[in-house]
Amino acid sequence: MSAPPYMPLFVGDYLADTTHLTCTEHGAYMLLLMSLWRNGGSLPYDDRTLARHARCTKGQWERMRPVLIEFFDVSDDAISHGRLTAELTRHSDAVERQAQRSSNGGKAKALKNKRTTPAASTEKACQPEPEPETEEANAPSVPPPKAAGGVKRGSRIAPDWAPSPECQAYAEAQGLTPQEIDRATADFRDFWTARSGRDAAKLDWPATWRQRVRTLVDRKCSQGPAGSAKAGGHRPQPVSMAGLLAERRRQAPIPPDVSGEGRILRAV
Structure with a gap:
């Protein structure tokens, strides 16, 4: 499944689960999560490959592996992450629903146009012959009377307003x-x-x-x-x-x- 260019990070959940990690372990864990996100939620379970994704040496990865591997689901030849896989699935489902709505909308519009086109053609073909104009039709049209008065609208004060x-x-x-x-x-x-x-x-x-x-x-x-009460002003x-x-x-x-x-x- 294709992933969006952004990866959601639930800060509260992340910090609650990783309070025991060192600074280096935090960095390696985040890099592995990002690699999983970009690769569809799965990485090969190989120390050399995982060390490259974590941007560390194979020896450094082997020292951090016992702590970090607890966050992942490990199979015979790959690792994954439950929360990350769920977010990828949610995104994929949303994209599929949007594509389905767009497809249905296009079909409905095409069907509507197909139904209205014959009716419009029939209406155009069945238009009656124009009748001769009468004197009443030739009389000049009288414009409708104007309203007694339009509603006045207020205005905001001018930026450079000054009293006249x-x-x-x-x-x-x-x-x-x-x-x-x-x-x-x-x-x-x-x-x-x-x-x-x-x-x-x-x-x-x-x-x-x-x-x-x-x-x-x-x-x-x-x-x-000032002082008017005392001075009697x-x-x-x-x-x-x-x-x-x-x-x-x-x-x-x-x-x-x-x-x-x-x-x-x-x-x-």
């Missing part, structure tokens, strides 16, 4: 500092990039960002600035978008050609 100017302005309006926004952006992107499954896809990433900003603001307000309050724009206009530098009227406005 509107999303960044929203975070500033809620009271986050530029440093906090940068940190929130990195955490937000890394979190959703590492996320897996259906929850990792979102229909509206800006809305997801705004929700995260509100969570951070609530957490910031609940913690408060107030918690930072979110400002509106209009208030943020007004504050930016107020802090803008006054053009040099503006008269004292501008300085009055600046002072206000």
Whole structure:
């Protein structure tokens, strides 16, 4: 019987049976098993031949033989190994079953094709004569109405995602500092990039960002600035978008050609 290129080794069983072997005896035993595997499960029972398979001298083999020969089944002119022969037989049976299934599958396919070919020929021969086209047949076909609306699908976050100017302005309006926004952006992107499954896809990433900003603001307000409880400080309050724009206009530098009227406005 032909053997596969690999030989199964049941490590637990092997170590349980060979705890008394020396290093040299282990090597000789494994080499003999491999030779048996490649030669169909049998080797000639000849000291010189077995020594060559074990990669040792005849004298070394004769000293190891009393210990190693206990693992083999010895007949008049050959040695074999019970477990190894069983594995070879199992492999040979599996190969034979696979070949039988492949053969049966090919026969069934050929029989199916043979049965369907005459039917197809008969059907083709019995096709009726085409009838004259009517006005109804010549009328232009009306396409079916489109569905009211397709189901929107979410998408995963882009690897280089960053908040849009509107999303960044929203975070500033809620009271986050530029440093906090940068940190929130990195955490937000890394979190959703590492996320897996259906929850990792979102229909509206800006809305997801705004929700995260509100969570951070609530957490910031609940913690408060360091020492605010002792100093009697107030918690930072979110400002509106209009208030943020007004504050930016107020802090803008006054053009040099503006008269004292501008300085009055600046002072206000």
